Amino acid sequence: MTSSAPSRLAMVPFVSVENMMRLVHHVGLRKMLVQLADAIESDFLRWETFDKTARVPSHSDVGVIELMPTSDGDFYGFKYVNGHPKNAAEGLQTVTAFGLLADVATGYPVLLSEMTVLTALRTAAMSALAAKHLAPKGAHTMAVIGNGAQSEFQSLAMAEIVGISTVRLYDIDPAATRKCARNLQGHGLTVTVCQSAEEAIEGAQIITTATADKKNSTVLSDNMVGAGVHLNAVGGDSPGKTELHRDILLRSSIFVEYPPQTRIEGEIQQLDPDHGVTELWKVLSGTEDGRTSQSQITLFDSVGFAIEDFSALRLVHAIALDAGFYTDLDLVADPDDSRDLFGMLMRAA
């Protein structure tokens, strides 16, 4: 080894998209969703350990790019994620993401990972974790309104973690519904293709909305939501991007991840800043009530919070390094003499 060759500390394990997909199949998709939900629950139960901040957005006319950092004092994690609803029409992903874990004690990165696939998984796992605590007992049917990239993951997570056996699909684009129905074949779910949102919600105890338009939409109007349902609102996650009519919110018990972020980004951006909401981690820890009656409408106003990505990165870090689903990246300069960065550079000539 010459003195300009990278040292072991200079190497950061990198999980590519290909390795992430291999990792998911190695674990098994349903088992991976369960492990993600468990990892998130475990971190939500030590919520107060984390350094929390609302994500840091950079908005443009066509989308947003965000950084989502957090730390538990031992590890630091952040995710880069974009949201560009118009991308779909151009054949691009609406959401792409990657993330990093670092050692708080040294500041050195310990994992770089793709997170487009991982975010889809953790978002579904988070929704299922919330529904496990909030949906009516014995829920068996879920409406899925918006059948894009998130829809199959939501369906399988709700099947595995909540016990859903039937999904009723609707999208304004029938091709999206056909794609979702086709993908869900062979996964043990009864799949019903519906022609309208009204039809999709018939007999559903859980209603998932996961649409992508960047505007204030009314995917559900007030008269569509009956007593006792659990609403899993995934698509409203940015200023000016909501899915539910305000009147629905006023009839619902609302559960959120991190209030300072959800008030900016979630469905509750439509409400007064002091409208009462419950932090989901308090329900998980038993210090606040979740669902208290069969007639109550519960709403998980999902926007996605940094701790969920942290949990996901920690899980991937453990599995990927153990099973070898990574490559080494020469990302950090680490000269023999730490003060001699210049010497390292000169010796590389």
Next chain:
Amino acid sequence: MTSSAPSRLAMVPFVSVENMMRLVHHVGLRKMLVQLADAIESDFLRWETFDKTARVPSHSDVGVIELMPTSDGDFYGFKYVNGHPKNAAEGLQTVTAFGLLADVATGYPVLLSEMTVLTALRTAAMSALAAKHLAPKGAHTMAVIGNGAQSEFQSLAMAEIVGISTVRLYDIDPAATRKCARNLQGHGLTVTVCQSAEEAIEGAQIITTATADKKNSTVLSDNMVGAGVHLNAVGGDSPGKTELHRDILLRSSIFVEYPPQTRIEGEIQQLDPDHGVTELWKVLSGTEDGRTSQSQITLFDSVGFAIEDFSALRLVHAIALDAGFYTDLDLVADPDDSRDLFGMLMRAA
């Protein structure tokens, strides 16, 4: 190509530490410093184009991890950087960094790059750019107090961009000074090793402080700083981490990058929040005065701002892609049908 193979858009050019060093030697170190200073100056001259935010820190007892985002509306860039002064004693870098450029229109990353080496270069280029506008005319001698990883880069940038021909080195650790003096041999500078800070500043028109201790230090006391010098204060860049006695600041004309960040992190954290400072970009654009007399003490209170990293990433993007100093990273999932992330995952089984 199978349908689960990554598409071209899924690939992000990555500049490793090794490729960054090759790139610097390809361009030439001094020419690279000049190009970086030019790139920064050019971006500072369109300062109001940028989306600016103070960096987002996560502090621990032993250091800080920061994210530094900015955007000019066409490109978005951010840097991850840590600062762990105690790392040096453990044989680790005090500062490691990497960064990313993305296309604002799609949110897709277009470059991932190491930035430990690049940050050292751009910090020196920034200091030299400031000194070109603020140091007394005909400055030929610079004191360098703190002879760690930044010291040689500062010396060469000041030589190339400001015309410095002599550097006078001092560090509390004589081994650091010996390392710096050795590294500067053959670079056309007269190098004097000094036994104290007082000795180092003799005859110097520019005084650079680049020490690493995370505390309020007094590298320079008030009586050491005579009329007419330019102070280039690089090491005070974090809350509780300063290098200059407060009385020096009160006698100086102070120039900063982005006041909301410098007031938190720079030497001026010691002053009242309304103490007058001049934004450097206004000096470059000619709308504010720089140095107005030979007896004036000018102080560049350097902390490092996101736009400088953006400029550096844009330059590296252009050179690295043109000259081939990169590898492709499978960082972004990009299925054939953008809504069919699930199908892509399943086909990879």
